[in-house]
Amino acid sequence: MRLESRHWVFLGLFLVIxxxxxxQIDLGVKVSQDTQRMHDYIENLPPGSVLMLSFDHEASSLPEIRPLALAVLRHAFANGHKLIGVALLAEGTGIGYRLMEQVGKEYGKVYGEDYAFLGFKPQYIAAMLSMGESIRQTFPEDYLGRPYDDLPMLAGITNYEQVDGVISIADGSLTTHWVEYAGNQYGVRVSAAVAAAMVTTYDPYLASGQMHAMIGGLRGAAEYEQLIHRGGSGLRGMLAQTAAHVYVILMIIAGNVVYFLNRKKGRKR
Amino acid sequence: MDIGTIVAGILTLAILTFLYRDNPIYKMAESILIGVAIGYILVITWTNSLMALLFKPLFGAGEGWLLVPLLLGLMMFGRLFKKTSLLSRIPIGVLIGSGAGVAIPAMLEARTLRQLSATVSPVIADGSLDISMLVILVGVLSTLIYFYFSREQVGWWGKTAKLGTYFLMIFFGTTFGYTVMSRMSTFIGRMEFLLTDFLRIIN
Structure with a gap:
């Protein structure tokens, strides 16, 4: 077994994390304006408001998406909002249902009365536009195969007009389509909880007012957990995240020092 | 410990072996991931889409018009055989035509017009200078000049284009930083799972 320099770098990162x-030190975090805005948005909605949560992510991003989704779900349930779950990427279906069920149980919520999970629809643009006309026609049955009309909380909910906001929980570009098709065309308020890698993609939509609020990455989750006074993977992971970033910065500096030293040696020869 | 946690823990460790080098254990875990993901997508698509939106309403409720999308869908399979491959062009044409018709106005509005409108917001608002708006305006103009290739980038034009490249570099750096943060978060999430649920080293 021969270890190369990259193996030592990986090993170092592993040990740091x-x-x-x-x-298990709680670093605490300074809450950013974006996270505060998202929190205030859900906090200030009257109890009983209807929020649609769209699980637009793949299973591979679960470690980052889960803390975000749990924080938003906990806050929404704690404030007595009614939640409709959908998934526009197939892999988000089972995950979305499990997360809603888990948090629903924590807050004593009843499926069908306080929340419902409608499942997956392919062709996300068609699904978003179709829900603007009729959610019932787009999802005649929920994830568990129950007819739409058998779920009491969905009575009176026809399309986006009865939905107070959409929150896209995403690791890719699907939130853009929510903005384009549901937000701009049907006037529903679109917010997002996204993987950190997507933050710069969505910042322009937030700045131009096309997106209402956004939280991003493990840091966003940690800030949100702090705001709702409910610790979770976000706050627990902050020390590891900070240490890992310091480690990466040190590696970049070390790499540059070695590079310039080697270049200097080469010139001398 | 439930069987799901044990399987997830073993597969996580198997994937991490790639950090040393490519090996059969990693390959096995990778193949399982791909196989399970495709199987899951097929089942979900069948139950949530084909059954709920097509077969049940068509054969259960007698909604005859659904024969049209069914037929278009079947024509897609024409590609499998040389003699019938032309048939698939019809549903592809419908998809591209309707897709472009729906997407072009929506994208033009969201990605161009509204962004443009936000960019040209007043730099001086209520008698005071809005620094953020000024930075956005200078950034957009200088970056656009950098991508204007019909004029040689010399003199003040070239200097503005150069400024545009700095804005681009800041954007790439920020995006890369966020991506690193994202990958670290994923690793931290898996480590948390291994240490708490799988190995139960920490609470």
């Missing part, structure tokens, strides 16, 4: 997690 492992030690940070074993220490």
């Amino acid at each position: 492992l030690l940070s997690m074993l220490l």
Whole structure:
């Protein structure tokens, strides 16, 4: 077994994260304006408001998406909002249902009365436009195969006009389509909880007012957990995240130093 | 510990072995991931889409018009055989035509017109200078000049284009930083799972 330099770098990162997690120190975080805006949005909605949560992500991004989704779900349930879950990427279907069921149980919510999960529809643009006309026609049955009309909380909900906001929980570009088709065409308020890699993609939509609010990445989750006074993977992961970033910065500096030293040696020869 | 946690823990460790080098254990875990994902997508599409939106209403409620999308869908399979491959062009044409018709106005509005409108907001509002708006305006103009290739980038034009490249570099750096943060979060999430649920080292 021969270890190369990259193996040592990986091993170093592994040890840094492992030690940070074993220490279990709560660093606390400074809440950003974007996260505060998202929190205030859900907080200020009257109890009983209808929010649609769209699980637009793949299973591979679950470690990052889960803390975000849990924080938003907990806040929405705690404020007595009615939640409709959908998935426009197939892999988000089972995950979305499980998360809603888990948090629903925590807050004593009843499926069908306080929340419902409608499942997956392919062709996300067609699904978004179709829900603007009729959610019932788009999802004649929920994820569990129950007819739409058998779910009491969905009585009176025809299309986006009865939905107070859509929150896209995404790891890719689907939130853009929510803005384009549901937000701009049907006037529903679109917000997002996204993987950190997508934050710069959605910032322009937030700045131009096309998107109402956004939280991003594990840091966004940590800030939100702090705001709702409910610790979770976000806050727990902050020390590890900080330590990992410091480690990466040190590696970049070390890499540059080695590069310039080698270049200097080469010139001398 | 439930069987799901044990399987997830073993597969996570199997995937992490790739950090040393490509190996059969990693390949096995990768193949399982792809197989399970495709199987899951097929089942979900069948139950949530084909059954709920097509077969049940067509054969259960007698909604005859659904024969049209069914027929178009079947024509897609024409590609499998040389003699019938022309048939698939019809549903593809419908998809492209309707897709473009729906997408072009929506994208033009969201990605161009509204963004443009936000960019040209007043730099001086209520008698005071809005620094953020000024940075956005300068950034947009200088970046656009950088991508204007019909004029040689020399003199003040070239200097403005150069400024545009700095804005681009800041954007690439920010995006890369966020991506690193995203990948670290994923790794931290898996480590948390391994240490708490699988190995139960921490609470």
